[in-house]
Amino acid sequence: MYAKLETRTFLALLIGVSLAFVFLMKPFFGPIFWAVAIALIFHPVQQLLVRKLGQRPNVNALITLCICMFIVVIPVLVLVTSLVAEGVALYQQIQSGEIRPGEYIDRVNQSFPAIQAFLAQFDISFAELRDRAVSIFVGGSQFLGKQALGVGQNTFQFFLGLALMVYLAFFLLRDGHALVELIIKALPLxxxxxxxxxxxxxxxxxxxxxxxxxxxxxxxxxxxxxxxxxxxxxxxxxxxxxxxxxxxxxxxxxxxxxxxxxxxxxxxxxxxxxxxxxxxxxxxxxxxxxxxxxxxxxxxxxxxxxxxxxxxxxxxxxxxxxxxxxxxxxxxxxxxxxxxxxxxxxEAHRPPATVDDESQEPGREAGDDVR
Known part of the structure; x- marks a missing residue:
């Protein structure tokens, strides 16, 4: 009885500590997830390097990570930078009045009056739809502008997350197989x-x-x-x-x-x-x-x-x-x-056990002599 109580207490503490660890890692969910994704995607590249260079875990993982940086990370950074610059320019043009989304929608309505008649059949107000579309467009441009400002203000946090992702990806590439085997050994499934x-x-x-x-x-x-x-x-x-x-x-x-x-x-x-x-x-x-x-x-x-x-x-x-x-x-x-x-x-389609099978002692094969 006391042994069962010890086991249950240990399992309860194990679950509690595991949940605490998950909440502790929650702020870094993005870098951790993408580090795992990089390790999975570039695992075949690392296996190829193992066949070519032999069992050199640190070197193989570092080369694989460098390939990932040149193929994925650097181009994405360049693309995001360009997007932010274009988004800020669009936001400034809307704020200055150079771009007026409402006028564009009105020109479409003037050229295709059938659109308004079609919407009226379903009791949809074109004016309300127009205002909502303008609001979404302006809101989207404001979001891009705020994101650009946020990136500038949180540059340290952004690069910290990027560095953490690259750091974790290196160790997952190097030790990922051993980590998976450890998890398989620990899980009771x-x-x-x-x-x-x-x-x-x-x-x-x-x-x-x-x-x-x-x-x-x-x-x-x-x-x-x-x-x-x-x-x-x-x-x-x-x-x-x-x-x-x-x-x-x-x-x-x-x-x-x-x-x-x-x-x-x-x-x-x-x-x-x-x-x-x-x-x-x-x-x-x-x-x-x-x-x-x-x-x-x-x-x-x-x-x-x-x-x-x-x-x-x-x-x-x-x-x-x-x-x-x-x-x-x-x-x-x-x-x-x-x-x-x-x-x-x-299990449902497995034939039921016979009377002789049920009468056997656990671990005793049919035909064994009772001693």
């Missing part, structure tokens, strides 16, 4: 189940990060290119915005280029509007429709509608990290239920 769940975690993380980011880069680059060719101001800014919204399956970059095409048609630039529409549907749209199922859905083994819903839910719950966390939670949900259905259905 059964080694086979734990290895399956860790494999699913790694698979989904690689697929969503590589797939979604690659699709976002492609669509953003294509969108920015066509905007630049057509002479639309702020092509770099809108290209980055298209890259960000393309993280949303199904709708994605169309949230940017469709209104732009409508406005071009409204101001009389019909050829530019047709070119942008055709390019958006055929090139940008096909890049999403063809690449996303291949890069994301196939590797995660999730239906397209689950990928869409889990991505939207993840972004709402976890912010920008949700485009990975959402599908990851959905994949782990399906993996847990798959294990449950497989194991318990097998």
């Amino acid at each position: 059964g080694d086979e189940r734990e290895r399956l769940l860790f494999a699913k975690f790694a698979e989904v993380t690689r697929a969503t990060v590589k797939g979604n980011l690659l699709i976002a880069i492609i669509q953003g680059a294509l969108g920015g290119l066509i905007f630049w060719i057509l002479g639309i101001s702020g092509a770099l800014l809108w290209g980055v915005v298209m890259a960000i919204v393309s993280l949303l399956p199904a709708v994605g970059a169309a949230l940017v280029w469709v209104p732009a095409a409508i406005y071009l048609a409204a101001v009389g630039d019909v050829i530019e509007a047709v070119v942008l529409t055709a390019f958006g549907v055929v090139v940008i749209g096909l890049a999403d429709n063809l690449l996303r199922p291949v890069l994301v859905g196939r590797d995660t083994k999730l239906p397209d509608y689950i990928v869409l819903l889990s991505t939207l839910g993840g972004i709402v719950m976890f912010g920008i990290n949700g485009f990975v966390m959402g599908p990851l939670v959905a994949a782990l949900f399906m993996a847990f239920w798959g294990i449950f259905i497989r194991e318990f259905s097998e």
Whole structure:
């Protein structure tokens, strides 16, 4: 009885200390998560270096991390810096009155009066819709301006998080396999189940990060290119915005280029509007429709509608990290239920034990002599 009390007390303290540690690490959730993602994505590169250079953990991890820095981290920093600069310029133009979103919407309404008549059939006020659109546009520009100011004021915190991510990624690349084995040994789920769940975690993380980011880069680059060719101001800014919204399956970059095409048609630039529409549907749209199922859905083994819903839910719950966390939670949900259905259905269909089997002593095989 006393031994059971000791065990329960120890387990209660273990859970309490573990929860305290989780809350302690909560401020660093972003750097920790992306360090894990980097270690998972670049693990094949490290394995290649191991085969080429031999078992040199520190050297292999350092080379892998340098490759990651040149391929991912530095380009992202340059892109974010450009986005902030373009966002500040847009915010200043709106504040000075050079850009008036309300006038653009009014020109669309004057050129296409059927839009207002169509909305009236559903008791939707065009004036109210216009005011809301202007509010969203101005609010978005203010958000970019505040973010730019926040980045400038919190430069130390930003680079601290970046340094922490790189530091953790180095040790995860070097010691990740041993850490996973330690976790498998500690968790009381059964080694086979734990290895399956860790494999699913790694698979989904690689697929969503590589797939979604690659699709976002492609669509953003294509969108920015066509905007630049057509002479639309702020092509770099809108290209980055298209890259960000393309993280949303199904709708994605169309949230940017469709209104732009409508406005071009409204101001009389019909050829530019047709070119942008055709390019958006055929090139940008096909890049999403063809690449996303291949890069994301196939590797995660999730239906397209689950990928869409889990991505939207993840972004709402976890912010920008949700485009990975959402599908990851959905994949782990399906993996847990798959294990449950497989194991318990097998147990349910297992033939019942016979009377002779039940009468045997534990650990005694049939046919053993009773001594």
